[in-house]
Amino acid sequence: MSNKPLKVALLGCGSVGSQVVRLLTEQAGDLEARVGAPVELVGVSVRRLDAPREVEVPEGLLTTDAEALVTREDVDVVVEVIGGIEPARTLILKALESGASVVTANKALLAEDGPTLFEAASKAGRDLYYEAAVAGAIPILRPLRESLAGDRVTRVLGIVNGTTNFILDKMDTSGAGFAEALEEAQELGYAEADPTADVEGFDAAAKAAILASLAFHTRVTAQDVHREGISEVSAADVASARDMDAVVKLLAIAELRDDQVSVRVHPAMIPRSHPLASVREAYNAVFVESEAAGQLMFYGPGAGGSPTASAVLGDLVTVGRNRLNDTTGVGESAYADRAVRPMGETVTRYHVAIDVEDRAGVLAAVAQAFADNGVSIQIVRQEGRGADAQLVVVSHQATDAQLSATVETLRGMEIVREVTSVMRVEGESE
Amino acid sequence: MSNKPLKVALLGCGSVGSQVVRLLTEQAGDLEARVGAPVELVGVSVRRLDAPREVEVPEGLLTTDAEALVTREDVDVVVEVIGGIEPARTLILKALESGASVVTANKALLAEDGPTLFEAASKAGRDLYYEAAVAGAIPILRPLRESLAGDRVTRVLGIVNGTTNFILDKMDTSGAGFAEALEEAQELGYAEADPTADVEGFDAAAKAAILASLAFHTRVTAQDVHREGISEVSAADVASARDMDAVVKLLAIAELRDDQVSVRVHPAMIPRSHPLASVREAYNAVFVESEAAGQLMFYGPGAGGSPTASAVLGDLVTVGRNRLNDTTGVGESAYADRAVRPMGETVTRYHVAIDVEDRAGVLAAVAQAFADNGVSIQIVRQEGRGADAQLVVVSHQATDAQLSATVETLRGMEIVREVTSVMRVEGESE
Numbered sequence: 001m002s003n004k005p006l007k008v009a010l011l012g013c014g015s016v017g018s019q020v021v022r023l024l025t026e027q028a029g030d031l032e033a034r035v036g037a038p039v040e041l042v043g044v045s046v047r048r049l050d051a052p053r054e055v056e057v058p059e060g061l062l063t064t065d066a067e068a069l070v071t072r073e074d075v076d077v078v079v080e081v082i083g084g085i086e087p088a089r090t091l092i093l094k095a096l097e098s099g100a101s102v103v104t105a106n107k108a109l110l111a112e113d114g115p116t117l118f119e120a121a122s123k124a125g126r127d128l129y130y131e132a133a134v135a136g137a138i139p140i141l142r143p144l145r146e147s148l149a150g151d152r153v154t155r156v157l158g159i160v161n162g163t164t165n166f167i168l169d170k171m172d173t174s175g176a177g178f179a180e181a182l183e184e185a186q187e188l189g190y191a192e193a194d195p196t197a198d199v200e201g202f203d204a205a206a207k208a209a210i211l212a213s214l215a216f217h218t219r220v221t222a223q224d225v226h227r228e229g230i231s232e233v234s235a236a237d238v239a240s241a242r243d244m245d246a247v248v249k250l251l252a253i254a255e256l257r258d259d260q261v262s263v264r265v266h267p268a269m270i271p272r273s274h275p276l277a278s279v280r281e282a283y284n285a286v287f288v289e290s291e292a293a294g295q296l297m298f299y300g301p302g303a304g305g306s307p308t309a310s311a312v313l314g315d316l317v318t319v320g321r322n323r324l325n326d327t328t329g330v331g332e333s334a335y336a337d338r339a340v341r342p343m344g345e346t347v348t349r350y351h352v353a354i355d356v357e358d359r360a361g362v363l364a365a366v367a368q369a370f371a372d373n374g375v376s377i378q379i380v381r382q383e384g385r386g387a388d389a390q391l392v393v394v395s396h397q398a399t400d401a402q403l404s405a406t407v408e409t410l411r412g413m414e415i416v417r418e419v420t421s422v423m424r425v426e427g428e429s430e
Numbered sequence: 431m432s433n434k435p436l437k438v439a440l441l442g443c444g445s446v447g448s449q450v451v452r453l454l455t456e457q458a459g460d461l462e463a464r465v466g467a468p469v470e471l472v473g474v475s476v477r478r479l480d481a482p483r484e485v486e487v488p489e490g491l492l493t494t495d496a497e498a499l500v501t502r503e504d505v506d507v508v509v510e511v512i513g514g515i516e517p518a519r520t521l522i523l524k525a526l527e528s529g530a531s532v533v534t535a536n537k538a539l540l541a542e543d544g545p546t547l548f549e550a551a552s553k554a555g556r557d558l559y560y561e562a563a564v565a566g567a568i569p570i571l572r573p574l575r576e577s578l579a580g581d582r583v584t585r586v587l588g589i590v591n592g593t594t595n596f597i598l599d600k601m602d603t604s605g606a607g608f609a610e611a612l613e614e615a616q617e618l619g620y621a622e623a624d625p626t627a628d629v630e631g632f633d634a635a636a637k638a639a640i641l642a643s644l645a646f647h648t649r650v651t652a653q654d655v656h657r658e659g660i661s662e663v664s665a666a667d668v669a670s671a672r673d674m675d676a677v678v679k680l681l682a683i684a685e686l687r688d689d690q691v692s693v694r695v696h697p698a699m700i701p702r703s704h705p706l707a708s709v710r711e712a713y714n715a716v717f718v719e720s721e722a723a724g725q726l727m728f729y730g731p732g733a734g735g736s737p738t739a740s741a742v743l744g745d746l747v748t749v750g751r752n753r754l755n756d757t758t759g760v761g762e763s764a765y766a767d768r769a770v771r772p773m774g775e776t777v778t779r780y781h782v783a784i785d786v787e788d789r790a791g792v793l794a795a796v797a798q799a800f801a802d803n804g805v806s807i808q809i810v811r812q813e814g815r816g817a818d819a820q821l822v823v824v825s826h827q828a829t830d831a832q833l834s835a836t837v838e839t840l841r842g843m844e845i846v847r848e849v850t851s852v853m854r855v856e857g858e859s860e
Contacts, residue, residue: 023580027582033647137723142577147744148744150742151453152457152460293730294736296568296569298726299728300724300726306722314576314577314581317576318579325758327755
C-alpha cells in the first residue's frame with residue numbers, strides 16, 4: 001500500500017459538503033486504514049468565501065475558483081455536491097479530463113445527461129461513482145450494479161422522495177388534505193418554500209431514470225420517465241385507499257416487460273401488507289424484484305446532509321482504493337439497449353371511485369363501460385345509498401391507455417355525477 | 431476486454447449449486463456482458479455421480495474428485511457451496527494456493543476459521559467473496575464493507591435465521607407454543623428434522639460473527655458470540671410481549687461500545703413500531719445503525735437455493751471482473767483489532783414477568799431487589815389480582831450481569847411464586 005495521500009477536492013460546502021468535511025476530519029484514521037493511504041482534503045470550492053457554514057473548513061482550503069481546483073494536477077478525486085446541471089456538468093467533465101476520478105450526488109445531472117459523463121469517465125479511464133444520488137444513505141446503486149449482477153431484475157418500486165412521503169403519510173394518519181400536510185412539511189423543514197421539484201415528482205423522476213438504467217443495463221433519461229406528482233391527491237383518495245386496506249405512496253417504478261423498460265413516477269395505492277407501506281415520514285425505501293433473489297427491500301433516510309455524506313464517503317473509499325490499485329470499478333453498463341415503453345402501453349391497474357345516480361342498472365352500465373374499453377374488473381363495491389351512492393371499482397391489469405379511456409367514458413356517462421378518485425394500484429400480484 | 435472465457439469450478443450441486451448451474455446457463459449472455467468475458471462452467475464436484483439433481487449438468491462436467499478440480503490450472507474461480515468445515519476448508523485453501531479466486535456461501539467455516547482463509551487469499555493475491563454466507567440473497571456484506579466504508583457503524587441488529595423467525599412469527603400470530611410452531615415449520619420444510627443448528631442459534635451465531643467482523647473491522651469468530659436459542663421461548667413470553675406492544679424475535683446483535691465489540695444471539699422483545707418487527711415468516715432483515723447514515727434496513731429472503739445462488743453469482747461477476755482487470759476487491763479489513771466484551775458486561779435491558787403473593791408491600795420488595803442489584807426500573811405493571819397477581823417489570827439499561835443477578839434475587843424471594851418470563855428488550859432508544 002502506498003503512503004502517498006489521496007488528494008480530494010470538494011465542490012460545494014452546503015449541508016452535504018460540510019458533513020463531508022466533518023467526516024473526512026473526524027474519521028481520518030479509519031479512512032486511511034480503509035483506503036490504504038491518508039485522505040487529504042486539498043480544496044473546497046464555494047460561491048462566497050464569507051458565507052456562514054456548518055463546519056470549520058481548514059485555513060486556506062476555500063476557493064471560489066472551482067475550475068482551477070478541479071484541474072489541479074495533484075487532485076485524485078473530485079467530490080461534487082453543488083447539484084444542478086451547470087456548472088456541475090462542466091466541472092465534472094473538466095475533472096475527468098484532467099485525470100481525476102469523480103464522486104457525485106447529482107441526480108438531476110445524471111438523469112439528464114448521464115451518458116455524456118459516463119463516456120467521459122470511460123475515455124479518461126477514471127471512476128464516476130454516485131451512490132448518494134438516489135435515496136441518500138441507502139446503499140441501493142451498488143447492490144443493483146454489483147450484488148445483483150448475476151441476477152435478472154424485473155421490477156423496482158421505490159419511495160425515493162422524502163418530502164412527498166412525509167406529506168402522504170401525514171394525510172394518511174391525520175386525514176389532512178394535501179395543502180394542510182404540505183404546510184406542515186414546510187414548517188418542519190421537510191419541504192422547501194417552492195416545493196415543485198418534490199411535489200410534482202421531478203426529483204423522483206430523476207432517481208427513477210437512474211434506477212432503471214442500472215437495473216436494466218440500458219440508458220434511461222429523465223425525459224423517458226412518465227411523471228405525475230401528488231398535488232392532485234385528495235383526502236378522499238387517501239380515505240378510499242384506507243377502505244381498501246391500502247395506502248397512497250408516490251412511487252418511482254421501473255419495470256421490464258417483453259424486453260422493454262417502463263419507467264414512471266406517480267401516486268399509487270399499495271396494500272398495507274406490502275413492505276413499502278410501512279415506510280413512514282420522510283424515510284425512503286427501494287423494493288427490488290428479481291428472478292433469482294425474489295423480493296428485496298432497502299430502507300433508510302433518503303436525504304439530509306449527514307446520511308448523504310455517508311454515501312459520498314463510501315464511494316470515495318472505493319474510488320480511492322481503485323486509484324491506488326490503478327484500476328477502476330464497474331463503469332456504465334448499457335449493453336442491453338432496451339426501448340422505453342410508452343405510458344399508454346404500460347400495464348397497470350386502476351382504482352376508480354364514482355359518484356353515481358341512484359337508480360337501477362347503474363352498476364351494469366358502469367361495468368359495461370369497463371368492458372367496452374377491454375378492461376376487466378376485479379372488485380366492485382357499492383357504498384352509501386340514495387343520493388350518496390358511490391361505486392368503487394378496482395380493475396384487473398390493462399394498459400394505461402385502456403384504463404384512462406375507461407375513465408373518459410365514465411366521465412361522459414349521464415348516470416355518473418362525478419369520478420371522485422382515480423388512482424393506480426401497485427404492489428399486488430394479479 | 432478479453433474474450434478468453436472465465437473458467438468456473440463448482441463444488442457441490444445441491445439446492446444452491448443446482449441453481450448456480452441454472453443461472454450460469456440461462457443468463458450466459460448477460461453474465462458475459464457484465465463480466466466482460468464468457469463465463470464457462472468447467473467442472474462440478476459431487477459426492478455421487480448418479481444422485482438425482484434439480485438441474486441437468488452438461489455432459490462430462492461432473493466429478494467426484496473435488497481436489498483435482500480445484501487445483502486444475504485453467505480454473506479461474508472456484509465456487510464452494512458444499513458447506514461445513516471439512517472438506518470445504520481444505521478445498522478452498524488448495525484453490526487459493528493454485529491461483530483461483532473463491533466465492534463461498536459457507537458461514538460456518540468463515541465464522542470458525544475466517545482468518546485462515548483471508549490470509550490464504552491475501553497471500554495468493556486472490557479474491558475471497560462470501561455475500562451468500564449471511565442472509566441469503568440480501569446484499570448486506572458488500573454494503574457493510576464498501577458502501578458504509580466512509581461511515582462508522584455502531585450497531586447491527588439482524589434477523590438472520592428464517593427457521594426461527596418463522597417459528598416465532600407463528601407463535602405470535604396463532605398463540606401456539608414453541609413445540610407446535612416447530613412442528614408446523616418442519617411440515618412446511620422451514621425447519622429440518624434435527625432443528626438444533628437453527629433453533630439453538632448456532633446458524634445465527636455464525637452470521638453474527640461475520641457481520642461483527644465486517645461492521646467493526648476486527649476479527650470475531652463464532653466462539654466470541656454469546657448464544658441463546660429460542661427453545662425456551664414460551665407462549666407466555668410471546669403474550670407478554672404482545673401486552674407491551676412488542677414482538678419476540680431471535681436477534682443477532684453486534685454493537686460497538688467503548689471501542690469494544692459485543693456480539694450475541696438471543697431472543698429479544700422489540701417494539702412493534704421497529705422496522706424489524708414487520709419481518710414476517712421466514713424472511714430475513716438486517717438493521718444497521720451508523721453515525722452518519724443513521725438507520726438502514728436490508729430485507730429479503732434469507733435462504734433457499736435460488737436466492738442464495740443470486741448472491742453467489744453477484745460475487746462471481748465481481749470476482750470475474752477483478753480477475754480480468756488483474757486486480758482484487760476489498761480483502762479482510764481487521765485493522766481495528768478490538769476486544770470482545772464479555773456478555774456479563776454487555777449493556778441491555780430486561781423484561782421480567784413475576785408471579786407474586788397477593789399481599790401488601792410486594793411491589794416495594796420487588797423494586798428493592800432491582801435497586802439492590804444496581805438496576806433502575808423503567809416500567810412496572812401489575813396485572814390480575816388476588817391469587818393471579820402478576821408483576822411485569824421492564825428495566826432501564828444495565829449490564830447483563832446486574833440484570834441476571836436481579837433475576838436470581840427475585841427467584842430466591844419468598845413473595846415470588848415464580849419468575850414466569852425473562853427476556854431482553856432491544857431496538858428501543860433509552
